[in-house]
Amino acid sequence: MKRLIPLILETLDKGLTAANPLIAQAWWRVRHPTWRGVARACAALPVLLLLYVLILIPFTPSIGDIRKAKIEQPAQILSADGKLLAEFKPSNREWVKLTDISPNVVNALIATEDHRFYQHWGLDWRRTASAALHTFSGDRQGGSTITQQLARNLYPDEIGRAPTLTRKLKEAITAFKIEALYTKDEILETYLNTVPFLYNAYGIEMAARTYFDKPASDLNVLESATLAGMLKGNSYYNPVLNPERALQRRNTVLAQMVKFGKLTPAAFETLKRRPLRIDFERQTEPPGPAPHFAQQLRKWLAAWADRNDYNMYSDGLVVRTTIDSRMQAMATQAVTLQGNQLQGIANSAWGARSGCSNGRDLLQTFLRETPDYRAAKDAGLADEDALKRVSSDRDLVKSVCETKTRVQADFLAMDPRTGEIKAWVGSRDFSQDPFDHVQQARRQPGSTFKPFVYAAAFEAGAKPADTFIDKPVEIPLAGGEVWRPNDEDEPSERAISLRDGLAYSRNRITAQLMETVGPNKVARLARAMGVRDSELDPVPSLALGTSPVTLKEMVSAYGTIANLGGYVEPVMVTRIEDRKGEVLAEFAPASPKQELPADADRMLIDIMRDVVNRGTGSSIRSRFGVRGDVAGKTGTTQGNADGWFILIHPQLVAGAWVGFNDSRVTLRSDYWGQGAHSALPIVGDFFQRAQRSRLVDSRVKFATDQEPGWFAERSDRLREWFRQLFAPAPAKPEAVVAQRGEVRRAPAAASASTAPSAESAASGAAVGVGGVVGAPASAAAIEPRALPQPPLLPAPGSAPVAASGAVDGETHGGGEPASAPTPTPDDVVPPDAGGTAGASPGT
Incomplete structure (x- = not known):
């Protein structure tokens, strides 16, 4: 060498x-x-x-x-009526002034971290040289001043984190700049409000609340020394996990305070023997009145700020949204009230309080999906032994059961004229389930999808009075399979109009209409009207809502219906201002794009009125007393996995979904599982409150009436003249009608339809199940019930009957109370999106 x-x-x-x-x-x-x-x-x-x-x-x-960091201010999110919805902070902290921080904190900080803080200009040369000598001798020490630490806290990415000469030089340069722009008190205030303290607590105020359950202004000497001691190493001196180390470090801080004249030796001797006395509680940011809306808005605002060179965490942006705080409160209350009621039903159905004792088979399936089961299998245990091990863990079983059987619900309301979102509730409780079901959850819409089939038919020239025969339907599919949609009742072989087909949600009628119009046309129209993010499979069963969609898409599409066929994209923000109130951007509502001809839309609205007046959604009037010109549609999917209801009004569209995060779990009730009984009460409660508060004007009507033209008007007059001229003299048979204990004669002309009463519809009933060949045997069956027949004229000379339409005991027509009708189940759809597998009649 x-x-x-x-x-x-x-x-x-x-x-x-x-x-x-x-x-x-x-x-x-x-x-x-x-x-x-x-x-x-x-x-x-x-x-x-x-x-x-x-x-x-x-x-x-x-x-x-x-200089901007000196006046850092997070974006404020305001409702349309000026209420604070949220603040977008980079971390969980609350900024407090130096005067609102205990002097004990300042004394402990300066004595421990930088005792010459008021003498240097950002860099303490003596301390830096001393730290370098100790480091070269093998005893590594830090020589950073409070200003240097502030520079590192404020700009970790620009300065870097590696222990190199370049990082130290950048830190020193930034410290000199801070000293040139900030006063010493401003440096202390900024430092104490930005330093991290573990458990998502940033700044001295959140640290005081987290570790001692008090504000920073009330911290005593011991508490201040404990928090100041954590700054050397948050994890190592964590008073929750490492109390002995934290106690020793606290006493070291007290000794430093004695050394620099901030504490007397006698006080030190007394204080160093006292325990820590931690009162620990994690601090969480308050979710605000519209947490799911704020969650989605944060993503949108972050993209807008990046495009326009703003910082949403520090530039003091004021974002004015479309949310109405009063409607938001009403929607939250409605979801909470109905969700709690349904949760009681779910707990009883599943035996949730005893670990899902009523659903052992499905519970075992859920347990096999847990990490604990997989770990047992990886350890070499057989399936039965692994399942026995996890089943013996009561806490695990209880947690899985409660999680799986927790009822979920969401709600959305928007103005169909402008697309402005007025209320947004993404789950029953944001703290327990932050997942946003409005924007993110895709579920089968069931019969709430049927209006798009009828809209496509009306666009092609069909009329509400057109009829189809209620007969067995078989539609060939690709691959040689056959789709056989069914209702709860047997085919009546009678002609049923499109109006009654939608009002009573007849699956066989809708399937025949879909076959006439074509799935591709229906899918294209639904996309144009607002279902624009989810994939729609153009197969015949799409008519019964087999393609999963989001509630936001459905409410948006129903908004197009309420807006006479004009689609308006949903919007969340009206304008953005700076901290001085100057407008940075305005977002005017987009002009409606006519996606459905107005004439076809008017017919669709007219027959959707019948859904709430006499059909499956009539309890919106009978139970909740919703007034005015409204229309809507219910929806229920196979096995009652999903319940839907959407109501439209000229000023507001509101929709709700109810179900479970896991679609294998249901309410196990043919009654409560229907959309008319699970989702409709949320919308009904909300609309009732909104009308009472006059946030929705019940006098406003849809513009569905069309003025007849000159020729049509004179033709009608001529036709009426001929009818009166050649009309035969009416027969006058009499019938006995009992009323209030008397016997009197009444003319038989007061005939009435045998159509189902509004009370029957108020039960949430809609007709039956769409089935397809080869449905899985596990599909839940729904108990068949008697269903209403289409309206028929009475035989000549027969006695009149009480007119249909009884609502909660009211009578209309013949004078006798209508007999209580048999409730009819809401519409259901097969679980498969493609519609290639099916259920036998009656499922």
């Missing part, structure tokens, strides 16, 4: 000499230094260091950024 090194150097000398004589000469001087050369090199080092510092300056935070 001794011979090899000289040989390498000699070879290098020859190579450099041959390549470049100047380089060779410089290399020779390095190998043979002189005193003069050494002195020049030492003098050049500071110059090189200064040059390096000048090069680093542009790569440190600018003066503007540091």
